[in-house]
Amino acid sequence: MVKFKIDGIELEVPKGTTVLEAARKIGIEIPTLCYLKDVNNPASCRACLVEVGPRLIASCALVAENNMDVKTNTQKVRDARKTVVELLLSNHKRECTTCIRSENCELQKLAKELNIRDIKYEGERTKGIIDDSSTSVVRDQEKCILCGRCISTCGNVQTVHAIGWARRGFATNVTPAYDRALSETVCVNCGQCIIACPVGALHEKENIKDVWKALNDKEKYVVVQTAPAVRVAIGEEFGLPMGTRVTGKMAAALRKLGFDKVFDTDFAADLTIMEEGTELLKRLNTGKNLPLMTSCCPGWVKFVEHQYPDMTDNLSTCKSPHQMEGALIKSYFAQKMGIDAKNIVVVSIMPCVAKKFEENREELSCDGLADVDYVLTTRELAQMIKEAGIDFINLSDEEFDNPFGESTGAGVIFGATGGVAEAALRTIFELLSGKELETVDYTAVRGVEDIKEAVIELPDGRKINAAVAHGLSNARKVLEMVRSGEKHFDFIEVMACPGGCVNGGGQPIVNAKVKEKVDVRLERAKGIYSEDKDLPLRKSHKNPYIKKLYDEFLKEPNSEVSHKYLHTHYVK
Numbered sequence: 001m002v003k004f005k006i007d008g009i010e011l012e013v014p015k016g017t018t019v020l021e022a023a024r025k026i027g028i029e030i031p032t033l034c035y036l037k038d039v040n041n042p043a044s045c046r047a048c049l050v051e052v053g054p055r056l057i058a059s060c061a062l063v064a065e066n067n068m069d070v071k072t073n074t075q076k077v078r079d080a081r082k083t084v085v086e087l088l089l090s091n092h093k094r095e096c097t098t099c100i101r102s103e104n105c106e107l108q109k110l111a112k113e114l115n116i117r118d119i120k121y122e123g124e125r126t127k128g129i130i131d132d133s134s135t136s137v138v139r140d141q142e143k144c145i146l147c148g149r150c151i152s153t154c155g156n157v158q159t160v161h162a163i164g165w166a167r168r169g170f171a172t173n174v175t176p177a178y179d180r181a182l183s184e185t186v187c188v189n190c191g192q193c194i195i196a197c198p199v200g201a202l203h204e205k206e207n208i209k210d211v212w213k214a215l216n217d218k219e220k221y222v223v224v225q226t227a228p229a230v231r232v233a234i235g236e237e238f239g240l241p242m243g244t245r246v247t248g249k250m251a252a253a254l255r256k257l258g259f260d261k262v263f264d265t266d267f268a269a270d271l272t273i274m275e276e277g278t279e280l281l282k283r284l285n286t287g288k289n290l291p292l293m294t295s296c297c298p299g300w301v302k303f304v305e306h307q308y309p310d311m312t313d314n315l316s317t318c319k320s321p322h323q324m325e326g327a328l329i330k331s332y333f334a335q336k337m338g339i340d341a342k343n344i345v346v347v348s349i350m351p352c353v354a355k356k357f358e359e360n361r362e363e364l365s366c367d368g369l370a371d372v373d374y375v376l377t378t379r380e381l382a383q384m385i386k387e388a389g390i391d392f393i394n395l396s397d398e399e400f401d402n403p404f405g406e407s408t409g410a411g412v413i414f415g416a417t418g419g420v421a422e423a424a425l426r427t428i429f430e431l432l433s434g435k436e437l438e439t440v441d442y443t444a445v446r447g448v449e450d451i452k453e454a455v456i457e458l459p460d461g462r463k464i465n466a467a468v469a470h471g472l473s474n475a476r477k478v479l480e481m482v483r484s485g486e487k488h489f490d491f492i493e494v495m496a497c498p499g500g501c502v503n504g505g506g507q508p509i510v511n512a513k514v515k516e517k518v519d520v521r522l523e524r525a526k527g528i529y530s531e532d533k534d535l536p537l538r539k540s541h542k543n544p545y546i547k548k549l550y551d552e553f554l555k556e557p558n559s560e561v562s563h564k565y566l567h568t569h570y571v572k
């Protein structure tokens with residue numbers, strides 16, 4: 001242990017603790033911009049300067065030592081921090097009123113806290129570009145403050161390394177190698193860099209205008225569906241605590257926006273379990289293409305295509321749930337309603353920016369029509385609700401529309417890491433045994449441990465070895481273990497985003513300081529599991545509308561019709 005003082009307060013902390021960590025533990029506020037807990041700590045922004053003797057030192061890189069006397073609140077410290085931020089602002093494209101991150105920008109917030117009223121150092125600014133080549137992520141270099149949080153996230157958390165540092169000194173910027181467009185790189189579109197960025201230098205490619213246009217077009221029948229993870233996060237955009245379930249208010253708001261039908265992607269998550277569970281049992285019988293790897297996360301699918309092309313046959317052929325639902329809306333539902341599928345516009349509300357890439361893939365279409373026409377993030381939906389002047393907080397709960405509005409708890413838990421595996425296990429076991437499961441909670445695959453493993457004994461004595469990984473660095477570890485023969489798995493669930501979709505790149509952006517105290521992944525997952533617990537049905541195969549869909553249209557899981565609408569293939 002080390003004994004030292006911060007602002008006269010005696011402290012005892014474990015060896016290796018930084019002054020920043022120690023100060024925050026006792027409630028002393030030190031500003032930071034580049035620091036992102038467990039991800040990024042380059043000591044580059046210098047906003048966290050503190051005074052130790054005659055020197056000003058960055059507290060994030062200052063390891064506490066015995067007898068140190070640290071001061072965090074002197075005039076010298078306040079002036080120095082102010083100068084640091086003024087210099088950053090002098091080289092920043094300051095269009096705060098129209099910036100996508102206005103009111104949720106860490107630089108704006110800090111400038112206000114430090115009472116910066118004018119920019120003293122006007123002069124030449126570093127030139128940069130706006131790269132909007134990607135379907136998912138837009139980069140605006142002139143808003144970048146060179147904190148490096150995106151680079152560390154992409155490189156260390158995701159092991160993708162699509163972006164990095166280039167040039168030196170005043171010309172330094174963040175860019176893909178050789179200044180390529182992001183769309184020409186190995187970027188998997190996960191958007192984790194967006195939610196790591198403290199400012200508006202990275203954001204999603206917006207589709208709000210496209211959706212308003214469709215809603216205003218009298219010829220179009222506009223249908224919306226919402227992903228499991230949106231309902232436990234969108235409330236944050238309206239000031240509700242993290243993880244608050246607002247499923248009914250969300251359905252009501254969507255109706256007020258003018259959508260003709262309000263469907264739930266959770267229904268198709270149940271359907272995915274029927275299709276993927278059947279696929280798993282078939283592969284177990286033939287021994288081919290094992291382990292079966294989940295395919296509902298387009299960031300993960302892209303990662304496999306780029307980095308493990310020899311393993312694409314291991315991916316499930318199932319489309320992701322919202323793509324399945326889109327294909328069914330334009331076939332089964334259109335036929336039922338007597339609507340020309342060409343006039344239907346399907347909008348998916350997703351916690352994800354990779355889904356924007358996914359819906360544009362030509363592999364995800366049927367009869368010449370894209371399954372899904374537009375994907376909006378949770379943030380974009382909140383924006384539309386605000387633009388429409390809807391009093392979200394005071395809305396009364398409404399239900400989803402049928403035939404795609406009913407889901408089981410198994411569909412809901414898709415939104416958290418381990419959810420797909422748990423949902424599959426609930427169904428596979430029952431279908432094989434013909435017996436009711438006594439407990440449906442497979443807690444071994446829940447939580448945010450990097451890699452989770454479970455062995456499930458089937459009624460016929462066979463065992464299924466399952467692995468669950470979230471975040472692509474963990475996925476890479478699992479694939480390397482499989483390749484080297486170190487581990488044998490039959491089933492692998494991967495979600496590209498740490499924590500799964502609850503922490504997707506399209507979700508409300510949480511300030512880095514809040515992330516230090518609260519695990520966003522766990523808070524939102526709590527909302528997911530409580531919705532699961534409260535639903536009367538918790539196993540996909542019990543969903544009455546799923547049974548009806550098979551009776552009326554698909555016949556049986558993995559049938560020819562199912563393959564036409566619900567399955568796809570990948571590129572190597």
Ligand code: HC1
Binds near residue numbers: 230322351411416
């Ligand atoms: Fe997901 Fe999925 S869980 S991929 O994260 O399989 O986006 O929430 O909608 O499609 O259901 C996302 C979430 C989502 C799909 C489902």
Ligand code: SF4
Binds near residue numbers: 137160190
């Ligand atoms: Fe990297 Fe994901 Fe950002 Fe692409 S979207 S640059 S893969 S973090």
Ligand code: SF4
Binds near residue numbers: 190500501505
């Ligand atoms: Fe999208 Fe979910 Fe995959 Fe993240 S984990 S890229 S939010 S599908």
